[in-house]
Amino acid sequence: MKIDAGSDIGRVRETNQDYVNYVILSENEFFCVLCDGMGGHRAGEVASILCGDDLMKNFPYHPHFESDRDIQDYFAYILEHANHLIKSEANQHSEYEGMGTTAVIAYINQDHIYISHVGDSRAYIYAHHHLVQITEDDTLVNDLMKKGYITPSQAKNHPKKNILSQAVGVTAPLDISFHKYIGAFDALLLCSDGLYNSLNDDEIVEILNLSMNVNEKTSTMLQQARMLGGNDNISVLLVEGAEVNE
Numbered sequence: 738m739k740i741d742a743g744s745d746i747g748r749v750r751e752t753n754q755d756y757v758n759y760v761i762l763s764e765n766e767f768f769c770v771l772c773d774g775m776g777g778h779r780a781g782e783v784a785s786i787l788c789g790d791d792l793m794k795n796f797p798y799h800p801h802f803e804s805d806r807d808i809q810d811y812f813a814y815i816l817e818h819a820n821h822l823i824k825s826e827a828n829q830h831s832e833y834e835g836m837g838t839t840a841v842i843a844y845i846n847q848d849h850i851y852i853s854h855v856g857d858s859r860a861y862i863y864a865h866h867h868l869v870q871i872t873e874d875d876t877l878v879n880d881l882m883k884k885g886y887i888t889p890s891q892a893k894n895h896p897k898k899n900i901l902s903q904a905v906g907v908t909a910p911l912d913i914s915f916h917k918y919i920g921a922f923d924a925l926l927l928c929s930d931g932l933y934n935s936l937n938d939d940e941i942v943e944i945l946n947l948s949m950n951v952n953e954k955t956s957t958m959l960q961q962a963r964m965l966g967g968n969d970n971i972s973v974l975l976v977e978g979a980e981v982n983e
Contacts, residue, residue: 738765738767738845738976738977738978739950739951739976739977740759740761740767740769740951740974740975740976740977741951741952741954741955741974741975742757742758742759742769742771742955742972742973742974742975743757743955743956743959743972743973744756744757744959744970744971744972744973745931745959745960745962745963745967745970745971745972746970747931747963747966747967747968747969747970747971748963748967748968749967749968749969750969750970752779752781752782753782753970754773754774754775754776754779754781754782754784754785754838754970755771755772755773755774755785755929755931755970755971755972756770756771756772756773756774756785756786756788756789756790756838756972757770757771757772757789757927757972757973757974758770758789758793759974760793760796760797762797765845765846765847766845766846766847767843767844767845767976768793768796768797768842768843768844768845769842769843769844769845769925769927769974769976770789770792770793770840770841770842771789771840771841771842771858771927771928771929771972771974772784772785772788772789772838772839772840772841772858772905773785773838773839773856773857773858773929773930773931773970773972774786774788774836774837774838774839775836775837775838775839775901775904776833776835776836776837777832777835778832780827780832780833780834780835780836781836781837781838783826783833783836784823784833784836784837784838784905784906785838787819787822787823787826787838787906788819788822788823788838788840788905788906789840791815791818791819791822792815792816792819792840792842795815795818796811796815796842796844799811805851805917808844808851809851809853809915812842812844812851812853812913812915813853813911813913813915815842816840816842816853816855816905816911816913817910817911817913819840819905819906820905820906820908820909820910820911823836823837823838823905823906824906824909827906835907836906836907837901837904837905837906837907837908838856838904838905838906839854839855839856839857839858839875839901839904839905839929840854840855840856840858840905841853841854841855841856841858841859841860841872841927842854843860843925843927843976845925845976848919848920848921848922848978849917849918849919850862850917850918850919850922850925851915851916851917852871852872852914852915852916852917852918853913853914853915853916854872854875854913854914855875855903855904855905855908855911855912855913855914856874856875856901856903856904856905857874857875857876857879857899857901857930858872858927858928858929858930859871859872859874859926859927859928859930859933860872860916860925860926860927861925861926861927861928861941862918862922862924862925862926863922863923863924863925863926863942863945864920864921864922864923866942868926868938868941868942868945871916871918872914872916873914875901875902875903875904875912876898876899876900876901876902877897877900877901877902878892878895878897878898878900879892879902880902899930921978922978923945923977923978924945924975924976924977924978925975925976925978926941926945926973926974926975926976927973927974927975928958928971928972928973928974929969929970929971929972930969931962931966931967931968931969931970931971931972932958932959932962932971932972932973934966934968934969935961935962935963935965935966935967935968935971936958936961936962936965936966940961940965941958944957944958944961951975951976951977954975954977955973955974955975958973958975959971959973
């Protein structure tokens with residue numbers, strides 16, 4: 738497996754409030770984090786860094802996992818730990834009041850992938866020529882769509898589509914998703930909304946299918962998203978698995 742990550746400030750924002758990082762735990766074993774902060778001034782940047790660094794610090798010291806439930810519980814523990822950390826920092830500094838962040842995390846061990854998220858940063862898996870969105874956006878508009886009040890096309894262009902229904906540092910307790918994927922995969926993609934609001938699924942797949950290494954694909958995604966959109970910070974984390982045999 739190969740892994741790479743990158744971030745671009747975009748063409749509009751004055752600061753980059755995204756955070757993306759990973760740690761290689763052993764051969765074909767990775768822990769990955771991507772956050773997209775929110776808040777006035779530099780508060781979003783502070784929130785995403787606090788969250789990302791805390792997750793990166795805590796996960797490598799996890800207890801021995803004997804079951805999928807152990808992983809789910811530990812994901813919930815470290816996300817809630819980051820949640821309380823951000824709240825505490827905001828309570829101590831008035832300029833950070835209301836700051837928060839999305840978070841999507843992934844633990845990859847051979848052909849097992851475990852994912853949790855809060856907010857609208859996404860995880861996708863590309864396998865068998867299909868790009869599948871694993872996470873479901875925690876947004877008010879997505880909630881309306883699931884309840885049948887608006888259609889998917891209305892949701893896509895809704896003026897309030899970026900309003901989150903929960904975020905790390907804002908919501909207590911968090912409603913944390915947990916997903917498991919087992920099997921061969923071509924790629925795992927974590928990204929902020931700056932990517933998927935600029936590139937559609939077909940455009941992402943086109944890049945994933947290029948005869949490039951993982952670093953070049955990551956750079957190409959960032960460049961294309963900046964060129965075709967660029968209204969927000971753009972962050973990408975890409976893990977290439979073994980090619981899926983048809």
